[in-house]
Structure formats: C-alpha cells, structure tokens
Amino acid sequence: MVSVKLRDMVKLYGDYLAIKGVDLDIEDGTFCVFVGPSGCGKSTLLRMIAGLETISHGSLTIGDRVVNDVPSRDRGIAMVFQSYALYPHMSVRDNLGFGLKISGASNEEIARRCDAAADMLGLGPYMERRPSQLSGGQRQRVAIGRAMVREPDVFLFDEPLSNLDAKLRNQTRVEIKRLQQQLAATVIFVTHDQVEAMTLADKIVVLRDGLVEQTGTPLDVFERPRNKFVAGFIGAPSMNFIDGTIVRGPGGVAVRAGNVDIPINAEHFDLPAEGEAITIGLRPEDIVPEGHGQAPEMGADTEGQVGFAEMLGNESLLFLTVAGTELVARMQRPRIVETGETIRLRLDGSRVHLFDAKTEESVRKQ
C-alpha cells in the first residue's frame, strides 16, 4: 500500500470553483474519510484522485509518482460506487474476474484472486448467481470484491453504504473496516454521514464548500472542533449553541447564558473582554438531568421545560426550553418524562466549547 498527497488541488467546472485548493496527506495504511454536507465536493475530490475528473490546478501524488496526467487505470486505485454497477448478465465469479480477464491475467491467477476475495467477503456460496439473485448487501460485497481482486494500492469508496437499509449498513460498515485492517489498505471513503465517518476513520477530513475545514482523528474533531461548522456537523444530536457573554467574578471566569453563569477553565481559551459576546457550544451529553448519569463537578444548575422527549430505550433525548433557548439534552437510564415537565439540569462547565460570535472560529488554545 502507499500514501496519497494532495497539494493545492483545485477543480473548476467551467467557471464554477468546486474544489478551492485542498492540501492533504494520507499516510500508507490509513482509513481516511471525506465527510461533509451534500454538494461540498467530496465526490469531485475523490474522482480527481481516481482520475475520473481532470485536475484543474495543483498536484496529486500516489506512492512516489505525481499522477496528474496518469490515466485512471494506471494509478493503482480501485473504486467502489454507491450504485454497484455490476454486469447483470454475468455470474458473481465473472463479475469479480472481469477486470483481470481484460487486463490479460491467466485463468489460474484470476481464480486464485477471486477465490481469495470471495473467501474474505463470504461470497463463496453465491459465485454462480447473477446480481439479480442477490440482496443489496451481497451486491455491494461483490462490488467490493471486484475492487479487491485488482489488488490496488488505494481503495476509493463513494458512499458505498447509502443504498443499504440501516441494519445492513451497520454490518457492511464493520466488514469494510475489518477488511481494511486485514489488508492494511490505504482507503479513502466518502460519506455525508458523520456516524460512518466517526466509526470508520483513522483520519477524518471535514469538507465544506470545496474547502477542508478540519482534519484529524475522530476524537480530535469531536473534542477540539476548529469552528462552529465542524462542531455542529460532528456529533449526533448536534451540539447546542447558545449566545452568551463573558463574566469575570471573584470565583473565576464564567460564560453567561440567559440567567445562568457556567464556570469555565479560562486558561484553555483566548477569551474576549468581559461583557463581549461569545457563542457557547454544549453537547447534549453535557447537559445532565438531575439523577441521570454522573453530575458534572464544575458546572451550573438550572432547569428546563420539556417540549418533547424522544425515547430510544437506553437513553432519551429531551428537547427543552432553558431560559428561553431550545436545547437538546441526553438522559441516561431514562424514565418516562411528561411534556411540560420541569427538569433540573446541570450544565458541564468543563465541557463547554466557545466560538467567536462573528468569525465562528473556536477560541480554544490549540
């Protein structure tokens, strides 16, 4: 396997700037996930790496070669799409081996690689079936197998799980991760689903409007989002945002949200002056209903009115009004909650995120 380097990669469709200058290093054996909202340029960037779109500007290195002008088939990549794109009139075995046959591999070699892929993917029993005789999950496994038999240096996936139902999606997600680990493969995987991104990635690349907003490990982007966009995009349900101000008192520094002062560790932030506006970010799990979960040590007590409770069994999501602001809280070991009920809450000051009210950049010291 090999590494992939992007330098100032730009894509122009006519005069529309779809990719605005992306720098990225994907190390050998990394599972890298491009994530971002629909239309942000994930597929375009992947297709530029695959050689299915020209590169308007910048350079792309795969292994030790700049491949800007290398045709797709000579880049050592294999791509799996959302639609399986299998040949309907061919058996699974022939679908797996077709690319190898075209490239002139021997029958023994084709059989060896197809059997190995079928083994790893559990496709053995289906080798003589046509795609129409397979479930969606099985078809997607054939598509993955077809990429595997090419023994590429880099696997590229464009939303391969989007057509599967929830259960199969989870199952196939685990399989893809396991395969990547077994093969120690370099993988670039596109999704708009932040849960997929978090669970699969060694390295997450968050894209917006053709630009990289942040790269890092899943924990990095979750714990230290660089701006309000990343903070709101990663994590489900989304982070709550509250307009606040800075207050400095004898007890230390706090952020004021409505009538609540939440104490914070000021040394972690580059804070604006007292009284200045700041955007407070609090994740649902950091708003802890009294008696549910561990009460945060450093925090502020308040209460909220329940507008709606979404019961998930192991937890409930409470949609609350706290001092005039709508917030979502996570309730562990839930009980039945009535609409209109008043719930006592503790807001975790040690988990507060703070963003510049104008630029939306995090004010956390890096």
Ligand SMILES: Nc1ncnc2c1ncn2[C@@H]1O[C@H](COP(=O)(O)OP(=O)(O)O)[C@@H](O)[C@H]1O
């Ligand atoms: N062939 C094309 N011609 C013109 N614009 C395109 C083309 N392909 C994609 N785009 C535009 O580029 C932007 C990024 O698209 P895409 O990479 O498909 O986004 P994503 O995969 O993140 O949903 C979108 O605004 C899209 O409309």
Ligand SMILES: [Mg+2]
């Ligand atoms: Mg796409």
